[in-house]
Amino acid sequence: xxxxxxxxxxxxxxxxxxxxxxxxxxxxxxxxxxxxxxxxxxxxxxxxxxxxxxxxxxxxxxxxxxxxxxxxxxxxxxxxxxxxxxxxxxxxxxxxxxxxxxxxxxxxxxxxxxxxxxxxxxxxxxxxxxxxxxxxxxxxxxxxxxxxxxxxxxxxxxxxxxxxxx
Numbered sequence: 573x574x575x576x577x578x579x580x581x582x583x584x585x586x587x588x589x590x591x592x593x594x595x596x597x598x599x600x601x602x603x604x605x606x607x608x609x610x611x612x613x614x615x616x617x618x619x620x621x622x623x624x625x626x627x628x629x630x631x632x633x634x635x636x637x638x639x640x641x642x643x644x645x646x647x648x649x650x651x652x653x654x655x656x657x658x659x660x661x662x663x664x665x666x667x668x669x670x671x672x673x674x675x676x677x678x679x680x681x682x683x684x685x686x687x688x689x690x691x692x693x694x695x696x697x698x699x700x701x702x703x704x705x706x707x708x709x710x711x712x713x714x715x716x717x718x719x720x721x722x723x724x725x726x727x728x729x730x731x732x733x734x735x736x737x738x
Contacts, residue, residue: 575602576603576704577626577627577628578595578628578631578701579606579613579629580595580605580607580631580632581607581608581630581631581632581633581636582608583609583636584608587633593690594693595694595697598718602628603620603625609638609639610636610640610644613632621653626653626656627654628658628701628704628705628708629659629660629697629700629701630645630648630658630659630660631660631684632644632662633661633663634661641663642661642679642680645661648679656707658681659679659682660681660684660697661682661683662688662693681700682700684696698719699720701719702715702723705724706727712724712728712731
């Protein structure tokens with residue numbers, strides 16, 4: 573089974589550690605990387621691209637030193653290697669205008685406010701990864717037990733039906 577990258581970006585190490593803890597059950601099926609700045613995240617992405625590891629999902633804070641999270645998400649939407657990745661803003665500081673900017677630029681798939689509930693974060697990530705795999709992965713069978721089983725099976729069924737229509 574091909575490995576995909578989940579990238580978590582936040583300038584607060586405690587937040588990153590908490591997110592990584594909430595997502596630890598996914599480590600057997602995904603490469604989960606943490607970055608404490610947008611520059612560090614860009615380095616992680618460059619390495620992933622060099623290793624042919626697609627970015628499936630990015631969880632990103634907004635207010636960080638240097639480049640802001642929403643600007644980074646918009647940038648990722650316009651890059652071939654990351655345009656299909658699911659983008660989740662995990663922040664307690666993004667204003668309405670900034671969030672609208674990200675939504676309007678089709679650069680934000682989900683918004684989670686800090687502080688968050690670990691189970692809700694995990695469920696959101698599963699839902700977003702399910703969306704990503706259905707939209708981008710040809711072979712969905714390996715993902716049945718990892719992601720949203722009902723949605724993956726429905727997508728597989730829908731694909732079979734579309735083949736029988738042709």
